[in-house]
Amino acid sequence: MKVTFPHMGTMWVPVKTLLEELGMDVVIPPPSTKRTLSLGTRFAPEFICMPLKINLGNFIEAAEKGADTIVMAGGVGPCRFGYYSRLEKEILDDLGYSMEMIIIEPPEKHFIELVHKLGKLKKCSPLKALSAVRLGWLKCCVADNIEKKVEKVRAREKNPGSADTVFNRALEKLDYVRTRKDVLDVQKEVLEELDSLVSETSRQIIRIAVVGEIYTVLEPFVNHNLERHLGRMGAETHRSLYLSSWVNDHILNGFFDIEGTEEACKLASPYLNHMVGGHGRETVGSTVLYARQGFDGVIQIAPLTCGPEIVAEAILPEVSQRERIPIMTIYVDEQSGEAGLLTRLEAFVDMIYRSKQNSKKLTAVKGL
Amino acid sequence: MAFADLGIDVGSVSTNIVLIDKNNELLDKIYIRTKGQPIQALQQGLVEIYQRNRDVEIRSVGTTGSARYLAGVIAGSDAVKNEITAHAVAALEEVPGTQTVIEIGGQDSKIIILRDNTVADFAMNTVCAAGTGSFLDQQAARLNLPIEEFGALALKAKNPVRIAGRCSVFAESDMIHKQQMGHNLADIVAGLCEALVRNYLSNVGKGKEILAPVVFQGGVAANKGMREALSKALNTDIVVPKYFDVMGAIGAALLARDAVKQRGTRTNFRGFSFCSTEFNVKSFECTSCANRCEVVELKTLAAVLARWGDRCGKWSEMPVDGLCKQAQKQTQQTG
Structure with a gap:
């Protein structure tokens, strides 16, 4: 059995470790590229949202490398994602790829269910399964900690692009190490290296939050390296969603006390009092939270036709007005071009700089 | 001097x-x-x-x-x-206190909302060119009407006809239909202007609070019919700056x-x-990964000035020849 899974940002690092620690043979799909997208677009329904198209492309490319089993997340609630795994299986069957699909549904009561399920997957003791989950979880948190630092360093680095080089190397190192101590050592080493990239001269930095649908927020291939572009323009970024917080909120049922979306959900009221599927409520609530934390702007990003985010988009103008924060919405699909996105990002960043300049709120800062 | x-x-x-x-x-x-x-x-x-x-x-x-x-x-x-x-x-310089800028150009259109002399919000057309100058150009040519006379003719209309303006292809078939029905040209041309304005306001201007003074600029602002239609739809006066086209x-x-x-x-x-310098632009496909980015290289006979078009930064971040470095660095800083 050769098992694979879809890409989503840095997710491949912890998931690969988790599956390998359980004793499975893992095939990572090649990094998502235009080829991945064209394969997916060719075989997926035209009006389905973009993540499914990339998933499908990932699976086909993994199959080409010999994968025969897919581990895919399931879901509940009014978002098409819950239906992805079934639909993808149907399409792959039709195409003649006979791949097994293992669907991980969110646990109903406690994340121990997950450990049991994983143990059954590859007949191993619950103890071994638990230790695999722990190591995977640690890597997931470390990858996010490093990326959060990168989001700050990008706007302040001496040599443009250096933070991303260190980041990519860090992910490879993180993938390689297999003990908790080594993982923590990598974290320490990389965070220090990132610190050393920061320019000595003071700069005018603005802070922009990225909110929206999880896949487009986390996957740089889909959002055209949104955060890298913003960083280059002197904007430090922060996301409403990180993989660790999603796993903690949805799979571990909030077991750990880390940055999550609980507060955002509360703050969504009175603008939006119900869950609308996906991350619609989190998008609205996070925007309120960021406005109150003094961020300078919010960018909402989602795949075209994303129901939950369309609901959120309709509510955001009201939030923008009352909480006094500029918001821009970006939809992406396989037709999106980078030039149009860049012009909009530049205009958005410019708008914030100039308005801060006019109100004399723009000050230069040194260091992180 | x-x-x-x-x-x-x-x-x-x-x-x-x-x-x-x-x-x-x-x-x-x-x-x-x-x-x-x-x-x-x-x-x-x-x-x-x-x-x-x-x-x-x-x-x-x-x-x-x-x-x-x-x-x-x-x-x-x-x-x-x-x-x-x-x-x-530019709009703020020409018309101090501007609160809305409507810009309709050849293939794009945008709206800029200003408050207290600063940009507060903006939008650009995303996928469709219906409602931009190119379409007006094309229709004027089809009607054998010099584009310069298009606007003046629209002003003569007594009962502008209603034309479907959501899509330029359908707008054209609808216009032909109205012509075959026997409507006069002025009414059709005015109807087209109104349809384009409707399309602009519902696509580009959707959800934006449009307050006066409204400045209308871009090549299409030359068209009197469009000015009139815009003013009617927004129920306010439209200011067209002297040098609206530049x-x-x-x-x-x-x-x-x-x-x-x-x-x-x-x-x-x-x-x-x-x-008089000769610039050469060369493009090639990078084969480092399956993205196959089309990289553009700009050079003079003596040196490479810049490269762009790659997703990963491999080419655009590669140092270029001496005398041009400064220019590129400058471009990145200001951009």
Whole structure:
């Protein structure tokens, strides 16, 4: 059995470790590229949202490398994602790829269910399964900690692009190490290296939050390296969603006390009092939270036709007005071009700089 | 010798160049078709500017428009700015207190919302060119009507017909249908203007609070029929600035002047002599990964000036030859 899974940002690092620690043979799909997208677009329904198209492309490319089993997340609630795994299986069957699909549904009561399920997957003791989950979880948190630092360093680095080089190397190192101590050592080493990239001269930095649908927020291939572009323009970024917080909120049922979306959900009221599927409520609530934390702007990003985010988009103008924060919405699909996105990002960043300049709120800062 | 600031706007349809003096008076302007050849258009335009203004010394250069980076590298720009900022700055200069800028150009359209003399919100058309200058151009040609007379004819309409304006292809079939029914030309042309305005307001202007003074600029603002339709739809007066067709370039010039002043150094302008320099653009497909990015390389006979078009930064971050480094660095900073 050769098992694979879809890409989503840095997710491949912890998931690969988790599956390998359980004793499975893992095939990572090649990094998502235009080829991945064209394969997916060719075989997926035209009006389905973009993540499914990339998933499908990932699976086909993994199959080409010999994968025969897919581990895919399931879901509940009014978002098409819950239906992805079934639909993808149907399409792959039709195409003649006979791949097994293992669907991980969110646990109903406690994340121990997950450990049991994983143990059954590859007949191993619950103890071994638990230790695999722990190591995977640690890597997931470390990858996010490093990326959060990168989001700050990008706007302040001496040599443009250096933070991303260190980041990519860090992910490879993180993938390689297999003990908790080594993982923590990598974290320490990389965070220090990132610190050393920061320019000595003071700069005018603005802070922009990225909110929206999880896949487009986390996957740089889909959002055209949104955060890298913003960083280059002197904007430090922060996301409403990180993989660790999603796993903690949805799979571990909030077991750990880390940055999550609980507060955002509360703050969504009175603008939006119900869950609308996906991350619609989190998008609205996070925007309120960021406005109150003094961020300078919010960018909402989602795949075209994303129901939950369309609901959120309709509510955001009201939030923008009352909480006094500029918001821009970006939809992406396989037709999106980078030039149009860049012009909009530049205009958005410019708008914030100039308005801060006019109100004399723009000050230069040194260091992180 | 007089000093002046040079503003360059290289768009998909037209290339506009302006010269403004220190009192923001326009000294000269040029509006030529880009015809898919931005470098040639830019060089040709600058030669004309030079021939007509030999006694002027250029103090700063700004570029905007979809080819702003290319133009910036070639001319040696002090400020490379996106169209939103450039148009907003120019509108504020011409009409102080502006709260809304409506810009309709050849293939794009945008709305800029300003409050307290700062941009507060903006939007650009995303996928569809219905409601832009190209479509009006095309329909005028089909009706055998010089585009200059299009607007005046629309004003003569007594009962503008209703035309489906959501899609330019369907708008055309609907117009033909109305012609076959026997409606007069003035009513059809006026109906088309109204349809384009409806389309603009519901696509680009959706959800935006449009407050007066409303400034209408871009090539399409020349069309009296469009001005009238816009004014009717918004129920307010529309201000069309004197140099509505080159506002982007004016904004670029104003921004460049500020940039040079702030930096406290001389301009990066390469001088008019570069108009005779031969620039070569080469594009190749990078085969490092399956993205197969189309990388563009801009060079003179002597040196590589810049590379762009890659997703990963492998080419665009690669150092370029000596004398051009500074220009590229400048472009990145201001961009």
